[in-house]
Amino acid sequence: MDYYPVSYRFRSERSGAVPAKHTPQSEATRERLLNAGFAEFTAHGLAGGRVDRIAEAAGCNKRLIYLYFTDKNGLFEAVVTRHIEAMMDGVTFDAEHLAAYAGRLFDWLYDRPDVLRLLGWRNLERDETSDVERQSYSKKLEALDTALDEKKLASDIDPRDLLTLMIGMVTAWAGPSPALLDAVGRPTDEQVRQRARASLVAAVELIAPAQS
Known part of the structure; x- marks a missing residue:
């Protein structure tokens, strides 16, 4: 599925500096810059991204x-933050049902491969959180912690490692070598994607089964 940037709700207090005066024109300009930045950083990363190309794509002065x-850097962080916020809002x-959540997160991310690519660049190029x-x-x-204490989720794994393992499994098909993907299949193929999703949900349920 092709993915194109959409106008996610933008929270200025979280996502970068903004001019003191808000006008429809300034909001539209910022939106164009965010979308152009998303395309540029997805393709080239932070280091390879060029403000000249972003400004040209947005149709404004750099x-x-x-x-x-x-x-x-501020634009990059604003772009990353808006898509993280969209993911948090969307999933x-x-x-208490960690496996089901993992499946929904998988769907959201693999519907948006450009967001996966952007987050990959961020993890490679930025240590700041x-x-x-x-x-x-x-x-x-x-x-x-609460779900485990209340026996609504069962696992002998430390919650910190459980969260890390779950996220790692969700994104496992985004980072393997091309040779491995050639061997096992790519999630851009619908049959592979459905197989991968089912395997993910089963694996998370195995290590942390829901109790309700």
Whole structure:
């Protein structure tokens, strides 16, 4: 499935600098820059991304990147944050039914391969983490602790490792070598995708079965 950037709800307090005065024109310009930045960073990463190309694709002067986002790094973080927020809004975490959540997260991400690619670039090129992500993971760990304590989820695995394993399994088909994908199949093929999803859900259910 092809994926094109959409106008996710943008939360300015989380996602980068903005001009002091908001106007319909300024919001439209920022939206074009975010979409152009998404396309550029997905294709080339942060280091390879060029503000000249972003500005040209957005149809505006490149100085507006610095006005709205401080610099290229700020634009990159704003682009990443808006898609992480969209993922959080689109897939509600369910610690009591971790396998079902893993399946929904798999669907969301593999419907959006460009977002997967963007997050891959971020993991390669940036050590810094955002408040949005840190808070999200902290809440997930708290929810897992509660579900395990209340016997609504069963697992002998430490919640920190359980969360890491689950996310690693969800994204497993995004990072293997091309040779491995040639051997086992790519999730762009619908049959492979459905097989992979079923295997993922079964694996997470095996290590952390729901109790309700």
